[in-house]
Amino acid sequence: MPDSRTPLFGLPSPAERRRLADALRTETVGGIVLLAAAVVALLLANTPLSDAYESVSDFHFGVPALGLDLSVAHWASDGALTVFFFVAGIELKRELLTGELRRPAAAALPVVAAFCGMAVPALVYVAVNVVGGGDLDGWAVPMATDIAFALGVLAVIGTNLPSGIRAFLLTLAIVDDLGAIVVIAVFYTSGLDWLALGGALAGLALFWVLHHRTPVRGWYVYVPLGLVIWALMYNSGVHATIAGVAMGMLLRVRLRKGADGAPDEEVSPAEHIEHLVRPLSAGFVVPLFALFAAGVGVSGSALAETVRQPEGLGVVLGLFAGKILGVFGGTYLAARFTRARLNPDLSWPDVAGVSMLAGIGFTVSLLVSELAFTDAETMERVKAAVLVGSLLSALCAGVLLRMRDKKYRKLWEDETRDEDLDGIADIDQDEDPVTRPAEARRRAEARERERAARAEGAERDGRDGREGRD
Known part of the structure; x- marks a missing residue:
């Protein structure tokens, strides 16, 4: 008689695995998993289990002959986290070629905000440490914004907020990620091994040729090649996660077109691969890094x-x-002194909420903390400071954005109320400027202007022929 009992840790069915992967692709679930891993790390580091936790974190394994004898914590930060930066590289290239960063007028505001949001925290850190006589090497720690946490908080508390808030935060965070990548590559790279770096660059060139010029698509080719590129990058002295960014940006994000000019594929390789890899990044890689980085x-x-x-x-x-x-x-x-303008659906209190969310600097800030400080005691203090600063930012942003969410909820109810049940919103039938809510009228007019601007931009893009190869 067959055993009908469900094994406790058995492999889920294909349908269950698909549902789990889809859940991990959402910012809310990814942020919750990341938060749970951080909480577990804090519990392990502050209970009688702390000695066992440190022993596991410091345990070394690898292939010493290849220069890869790392601790578990370093495998998590230098190895596994490369997958996170791989996904970040795909997002960055997509935004640059087909997203908001493609249009300078739309990208100007969040790009300026991102650069100022990196420069000012670094200056604040430097000022405090110059006055206090501290270590200036950690100037880049408060620069980063954790996109998973920030978007997760926004998704939980902002169900009625305009979509423009998410677009603004996403663009800001992507530019922020690019800044963090440059900072890590330039300022936290010591002693280059030019032979290994040349080998890594040659591997990236082979990666591009195989992807763009051959029909080779099997993971059994690209995964081993990616591991070789990562190992060479690690041994070159450049932080190994840069290999992930580079490979992500080498993927093709535009659809290939046939002889008739119509796309001959449903999704681009970059979108397909990101769809497969994102659950691994959100559900395993980033939580694993948090598990060994947040234990202070x-x-x-x-x-x-x-x-x-x-x-x-x-x-x-x-x-x-x-x-x-x-x-x-x-x-x-930027909005005051340039031609850039705020999204018509947003207001300045919304920007203030996004500014607070940008202070959640978890993943990359913890990584930079490990790169910036060699003294273990200072590193632990800085990691604790990252947790405190991120928590304060999340709490304050949550309060402000929750208030804004309630306001937008009321506006939505006003705009959709149909008390006479004639199928037409009452507000659309009210032409009296005295009785019609000014905020709702402003939003309607702003949306109409934005639609007209987008239509004009799309027509201009078509005339300019911007559908070239990447």
Whole structure:
């Protein structure tokens, strides 16, 4: 008689695996998994299990002959996290070629906001540490925005917020990721091995040729090639995650067209691969990194010591105050003194909420903390400061955006109310400027202007023939 019992840790059915993968592709679930991993790390580091946790984190394995004898924590940050940066590279290229970053007019505001949101926190950190006599090497720690956490918070609390908020935050975070990649590559690379770097670049060139000039599509070719590129990049002295970014940006994001000019494929290779890899990144890679990077002591005395030391205080102020000043100030100045304009669906309180969300600098900030400091005690203080600054930013952003969400909910109800049940919203039948809500009228007029601008831009893009090869 067959056993009908379900095994406790058995392999889920194909349908269940698909549902799980789809869930991990959403920012909400990805942010929750990341948060859960961080909480587990904090519990392990602050309970009697801390010795076992440190032993596992420091355990070394690998292939010493190939220069790959790393601890578990380093495998998570230098190895597994490459998958996260691979997905970031795909997102960046897609935005540059087909997304908001393709149109300078639409990209100007979030791009300026992102650059100011990186520069001001770094300056805040430097100012605090110059005054306090701290270590200036950590200036890049408060620069980063964790896109998974930030979008996860936005998805949970902002069900009625305009879609423009998410687009603004996504564009800002992608530019922020690009800045972090450049900073890691330029400022946290020590002692280049030119032979290994040349081998990595040759591997990337082979990757591009195989992908763009041959019909080779099997994972059994690209995965081994990717591992070789990663190993060479690691041994070159450049941070190994740069290999992931480079491979992601080498993927083709536009649809291939046939002889008749029509697309001969449903999705681009980049979109297909991102669809497959994103659940691995969100459900395993980033949580694994958080599990070994976020395990710091958070006792009252330890937290007090963190904000008393200039390095920790600089990170907290940089993430919390620096990001708000940088993102909001940069957006306002760009809108005030250039031709860039704020999305008509957004208002300045919305930008303030996004500025606070940008202070959630978890994944990349923790990674830069490990690269910037060699002293273990300072590194632990800075990691604790990253957690404190990110938590403050998330809480304040949550309060403000929740208030904005309620306001937009009421506006939506006003705009869709149909008390006479004639199928036409009452507000559309009210032409009296006195009785018609000014905010609803402004939003309707702004949306109409934005639609006209987009139509004009699409027509101009068609005339310019911007559908060239990447």
